[in-house]
Amino acid sequence: MEQYVDILQEVGNIGIGNAATALAEFLSAKIKVTVPQTDFVPVEEVFTRIGRAEELVAAILLRVDGDLSGMVLFLFPEASARELIAQILGQPVAAIQELDDMEESVLLEIGNVLTGSFLNAVSAMTQLTIIPAVPLFTFDMLGAIINSSLLGTGMVEDQVLLIKTVLLQEGNGVSGDLLFFFDIGALDTLLNVLRIQLENISGRVIPCEAGTDR
Amino acid sequence: MAEAARMTLLNCPSEIQVGIADLKVGGEPAVLVTLGLGSCVGVTLYDPVQKVGGLLHIMLPKMSDFTRGRVKPAKFADTGIPLLLQEVLGLGASRRLLEAKIAGGAQMFSGLDKSFVMNMGNKNVDAVRETLRELRIKIAAEDVGGKNGRTMILYTATGRVVIRIRGTQLKEI
Numbered sequence: 001m002e003q004y005v006d007i008l009q010e011v012g013n014i015g016i017g018n019a020a021t022a023l024a025e026f027l028s029a030k031i032k033v034t035v036p037q038t039d040f041v042p043v044e045e046v047f048t049r050i051g052r053a054e055e056l057v058a059a060i061l062l063r064v065d066g067d068l069s070g071m072v073l074f075l076f077p078e079a080s081a082r083e084l085i086a087q088i089l090g091q092p093v094a095a096i097q098e099l100d101d102m103e104e105s106v107l108l109e110i111g112n113v114l115t116g117s118f119l120n121a122v123s124a125m126t127q128l129t130i131i132p133a134v135p136l137f138t139f140d141m142l143g144a145i146i147n148s149s150l151l152g153t154g155m156v157e158d159q160v161l162l163i164k165t166v167l168l169q170e171g172n173g174v175s176g177d178l179l180f181f182f183d184i185g186a187l188d189t190l191l192n193v194l195r196i197q198l199e200n201i202s203g204r205v206i207p208c209e210a211g212t213d214r
Numbered sequence: 215m216a217e218a219a220r221m222t223l224l225n226c227p228s229e230i231q232v233g234i235a236d237l238k239v240g241g242e243p244a245v246l247v248t249l250g251l252g253s254c255v256g257v258t259l260y261d262p263v264q265k266v267g268g269l270l271h272i273m274l275p276k277m278s279d280f281t282r283g284r285v286k287p288a289k290f291a292d293t294g295i296p297l298l299l300q301e302v303l304g305l306g307a308s309r310r311l312l313e314a315k316i317a318g319g320a321q322m323f324s325g326l327d328k329s330f331v332m333n334m335g336n337k338n339v340d341a342v343r344e345t346l347r348e349l350r351i352k353i354a355a356e357d358v359g360g361k362n363g364r365t366m367i368l369y370t371a372t373g374r375v376v377i378r379i380r381g382t383q384l385k386e387i
Contacts, residue, residue, distance in 0.1 A: 043273075044233035053249035054365060056380060061323050136323035141380065143250020144363020147234055148322045151253055151273060151334045 005038050007194050012036035012163040014125055015118040016178060020167055022117035026110065027087060029169055036165040036178075046146055046160060050075070050177060053143030060111030061149050062135045064119060067128035067189055070182040071152045072115050075142070076107075080174040084110060104137050111135040114167075114178065126193045146179075153183045161187055232256075232269045235289035239268030239301045243371035251318035253335035255291065255342050255358070256366035258315045259298055259351065260373040261307035267370045268305075270298040274334075275341030291341035299349060313354040314346050315375045315387055317366045320359065335359065355387040 016033050024031040039049075047053050058081035060074040076084065082093045085106045093103055112135055119130045138145060150160060163180040182190065232238045232248040240246055246269040248256050260267035270288060277290040287293035303309060319339035339358045346353060357364070357377050365378040377385045 043235060047250060054378070059323075138322045138361070140252070140322060140361075141250060141363040141365070144252030144254075144320070144322060145250075147250050147254050147273065148252030148320070148334075148363075 004191050004194065005040070007198065008161065008163065008190075009036055009038035011122055011125060011190075011194070012038055012165065012180070015121040016165045016167070018121035019114045019118040019178070022113050023110070023167065026113050027084075027169065029087075032168040034166040034168070036163050038161070038163050041160055041162045043150065043160060046150065046162060047143045049162060050146065050164065050179070051142050053141065055142045056139065057142050057145065058107060058137070058139045059145045059149075060107055060135050060137055061145075061152070062111060062115050063133040063152055064115075064130050065133065066131040067186070068122065068126070068130045068182070069186045070180060071149050072118070072132070073145070073149050073179040073181070074111050074114060074176055075145070075179070076174075076176040078139070080176060081107060081139075083174050099139075108135045108137055111137075118178070126190065126197075128189065128193060149179075150181055153181050232271050234271050235273055235286050235294075237268055237270040237288050237294065237298050237301065239266065239298070239305055240370045241266040241305045243369070246368045246370065247365065249365050251364040251366055252320055252322045253318070253338060255316055255318035255335075255338045256364070257291075257295060257298065257342055257346075258366070258368045258375055259302050259307070259312050260315070260368065260370070261302065261311045262313070262373050263311055264306050264308060265370060265373070266302055266305040266307045267368055267373060268298050268302045269366065269368045270294050272338060272342065275337045291338060292345050295342065295345045295349065299351070312351050313373070314351050315355045315368075316342055316346075316353060317357045317364050317375070317377050317387065320362055320364070322361060322363060357385065357387045 013036055016036055020031040020033045058076045062072045064070055064072060085093045085103050088106050115132050119132060123130045161182050165178050166175055168175045229245045229247050230238050232246055238246050248269055248271040254271055254273050257270045258267055272291045272294045273289050276292045287297050319335035321335050362379050367376045375387050377387055
């Protein structure tokens with residue numbers, strides 16, 4: 001598995017770069033992104049890599065289907081979520097627990113923009129079809145959000161691939177995390193495509209792992 | 215797991231974390247805590263006379279529904295609960311006195327497309343109830359469903375179970 005981590009990181013990198021550009025256009029602001037951390041993580045450790053289990057965060061979750069299926073999750077701290085909404089609607093927002101439909105849809109739209117551009121980049125790079133579903137929203141404890149999102153991948157494996165990056169809007173401290181959890185069959189598909197591409201580039205045959213089952 | 219149980223007993227006084235797809239038991243006054251129950255379900259078994267109990271955090275309903283990832287019995291309701299039962303009996307609990315409390319099984323995300331979530335929270339709760347019924351363990355209290363994630367805490371000195379919602383709101387069940 002390990003030899004793929006670098007290349008998965010690169011896929012994440014390109015995807016997130018694209019997403020940041022889209023968000024910057026959407027907000028007419030400068031967005032910085034961190035180099036994604038890509039890793040295989042035991043299920044029970046996923047949220048400890050991101051924050052405190054009981055931390056309250058705004059979450060936008062999208063199911064994606066097609067050749068490359070899984071769950072995409074954006075997490076924003078409460079203050080960042082409020083700031084994003086305020087910027088777009090041009091007026092301050094009350095507590096995030098009591099978002100009205102308009103405010104919630106602003107966050108969902110941001111999720112759409114980010115995910116669409118992220119996935120377009122990944123799709124262009126891999127020639128795999130990726131079809132995002134309608135985004136869903138919640139504001140709750142980090143641990144519960146992550147665990148419930150993982151269940152949307154059919155979460156029956158004991159390890160998950162975590163691609164984590166931070167989007168940062170300069171000036172007013174908006175930050176967010178993007179996480180991608182692949183369905184397990186989808187990860188095999190992606191790794192195969194990447195292996196073939198690597199072979200084409202390097203001109204040598206890279207042995208196929210005996211499945212990517214762990 | 216037996217090793218884990220012994221370690222639990224040795225280290226007890228402070229909070230003992232129960233991870234996802236994990237279980238812990240305690241006899242000495244112990245505080246067992248599981249964080250991040252969304253559509254997952256937390257199950258406690260407690261013997262009020264011996265004052266021993268345990269807490270399990272399951273993710274999925276039935277092991278037999280899945281062909282992969284069957285490494286951890288504590289991940290599934292139908293295999294995790296019997297394991298929890300075995301562990302608390304191992305600490306001296308009396309089977310006929312055991313009471314269960316359950317929490318979790320929320321539907322956390324709102325929006326138009328809920329199909330993928332497959333209502334996993336409800337399925338988990340149903341599977342937990344069914345397994346407990348088969349084992350003839352009565353459910354003394356529950357806090358299930360709804361939209362919010364939960365933290366579940368079992369105090370083995372008293373059998374109290376406290377639910378924490380959104381990090382602050384507390385409720386005893």
